């Protein structure tokens with residue numbers, strides 16, 4: 169079971185709460201503005217240090233509060249048990265702990281909490297900047313390849329140093345920094361390529377289950393041209409790099425191209441279809457993560473009904489149920505979900521004016537049915 173207990177205080181309109189979620193499916197329903205998304209946001213904050221709704225913590229912190237506190241008891245089938253605690257003050261100071269010991273990096277919390285979010289703006293993964301898609305790939309690589317974080321940190325340092333040299337026009341230092349930059353770039357690229365090779369069949373299978381009519385291909389651009397080694401590319405681009413004070417090629421320019429035939433999927437697909445593709449990407453990541461690490465992803469599905477019709481809602485719910493992951497799923501009315509889907513193992517929570525109450529009995533156990 170991933171999250172065994174969740175305590176939240178100082179988040180938006182939520183009253184201080186402690187929840188004991190179900191290991192599989194958790195429905196949260198309630199009126200607009202009741203606080204459903206804020207519960208999911210709290211879990212995402214613990215996992216990544218960031219909200220999926222705003223880049224500024226001050227908007228997440230309850231207007232009446234001086235501090236936000238989150239505590240999660242985790243029971244991971246592979247890593248064991250842990251208690252994560254996050255404290256953030258209005259002043260911006262923050263403290264992250266695991267089992268009482270201070271963590272110096274968010275990556276450790278992320279390691280314990282492999283969270284995927286599917287929410288109304290999720291189609292931005294297709295329409296947003298390449299960085300969003302790079303982060304998507306890197307989430308997968310980070311969670312299955314243990315050395316990736318070290319390669320990534322080394323690469324960031326090398327890139328920073330190389331760019332500083334370019335800005336200062338200190339050409340003589342380039343030959344000192346280039347070998348390290350090339351080595352870490354190639355390590356990152358190799359891990360991304362290998363990951364995507366394993367990822368693609370998972371994606372095709374998930375998409376076929378969500379919508380068999382959609383034909384979408386994934387193509388990876390590594391950040392420098394195909395069939396040419398990075399050393400030659402850097403040499404050829406050196407003059408221009410020096411002129412602009414920036415390294416034009418490398419894994420920081422990689423891109424996951426998502427296409428329908430030869431066209432970018434975002435230009436062709438409807439919003440509902442885009443959301444379906446993004447859901448397939450996220451389900452595929454969870455599925456691959458599960459196969460390769462023997463651990464499970466936690467899915468936060470906010471406002472499932474937005475953009476997806478009943479058939480696609482059902483297909484997504486069924487896929488998530490089959491993955492046997494812990495899922496937190498919100499909807500304005502319970503019926504929008506429960507009319508189409510009756511998972512055998514679930515809990516239902518009602519959210520009203522920031523108060524979250526577990527409804528006595530879960531949904532009647534019944535096999536899932538849909539035409």
Ligand SMILES: Nc1ncnc2c1ncn2[C@@H]1O[C@H](COP(=O)(O)OP(=O)(O)OP(=O)(O)O)[C@@H](O)[C@H]1O
Pocket residue numbers: 179180181182198199200201202203204205206207226227228229230231232471500519
């Ligand atoms: N910093 C804050 N402090 C206090 N209240 C806040 C703060 N930010 C937002 N709110 C309020 O908290 C609530 C947040 O609701 P949330 O978005 O979680 O609701 P929801 O149930 O997901 O709604 P919807 O169904 O409309 O998506 C809203 O009523 C909002 O006005």
